Amino acid sequence: MTTGTPNRPMPGTTPGLPPETDAQTWREALDDLRRREKAATRELDAIAAQRRRLPMVRMPDYTLIGAEGPVRLADVFKGRAQLITYHHMWTDGQEWQCGGCTGFTSQFTRLEFLDNYDARFVVVTNGPIEEALAYKEKVGNTMEWYSSAQSPFGADVDAPPGGGFGVNVFLRDGDTVFRTWHTNGRGTEQLSHTFALIDLLPWGRQEEWQDSPDGWPKRPTYSGWLDSPDIARMYGGR
Template identity: 75%
Template sequence: MTSKPLPPVVDAETWRARLDELRAREKAATRELDAIAAERRRLPMVRLPEYTLQGPSGPVRLADVFGGKSQLITYHHMWNPGQKWQCPGCTGFTSQFWKLEFLDEYDARFVIVTQGEIGEALEYKRRVGNAMDWYSTAGSPFGADMGAPPGAGFAVNVFLRDGDTVYRTWHTDGRGTEQLSHTFPLIDLLPYGRQEEWQDVPEGWPQAPTYSHWWPSEQYARYGE
């Protein structure tokens, strides 16, 4: 027998009735997310000045980071200069994304940008087995202008290109990035959830300090080899 507390045990009919109640709320949340996405498609946009980033082959204009696509998503990876292991949250988030070629069908691309010097950034990409293309904003105001200045947090930005002109269409940071992840949605399906102390759980449910279950960056590197 487990020493952990368990949900109450009921008959199948009672379970189905409770599940149907919850399902109604889940479907309502899905419809609300659809409505939010519809509003996102109606957002105005901001024309950007020309930015130059650093890529694997040297300086590259932001318009060329699109790789010929018209739409671009950038994940701004937190960076601490000179450290072997970077933010485990960013490392874990970016480790989820493989087979990004499906975005070709949507005329879009997804890349990582970071304040780290390009040599360090590419070495870290290799060390952790990351799949996305990386670019450096070191020496450019791009990261700071997009909500991810040196020494600060992470962010996601979305851009639209018309010829050589780039527009910023959307931005989020903090827990706003969870919608792009598959890890937390999977964990949230589990009976015990994330097991973090801030979550609303039944009495006696296992809980621990926030982040205590997260892998360190070294762990992602181990499985990325």
């Protein structure tokens, strides 16, 4: 995959132009859309309220491997009460790991705000910690990484070796850890600012599956995403 300045069409030849209208008609159309946007916001508030009422599951006393060696899951919290983990897809010995996971986790460069919410957000992978830390450096990832290679933790939280990615949330009460929430697939999009920004654009993601007007730019799904070598070229080695 290549990156850089895209080819821009000549003036007056841009494909997929929305119909032009006067300011009042545009305002009325925007107000109509805004009603749906506000309804979606209220629904997301209701979903979050339901999430806060979910029961939780007590977890075994797992041991992960961090940069400084073995660490209990309860100690991954580093004194906080809440923990979010992103399980990064992994294939041992592979030069470039999952591009989607690599791009997704590269977004999170300023996580100190979670301190005010008694929480942390870390990466966990089923790969060996030495490989994981070398890859983290290679692609310029700034999050803290842990390995579950010597533990059933990954499989138990729906991200087994050879399986997919996933987000999990945990709550700590002393040395006891509880699992409170999980998602994978497109459920992780709510954590991403990249899709939120792209979806604001008139052409959206420009992917084949999108419901767009005739004439809008289209390309194969994922083809616009940055791949792992792109991330390394932009951010690696820092």
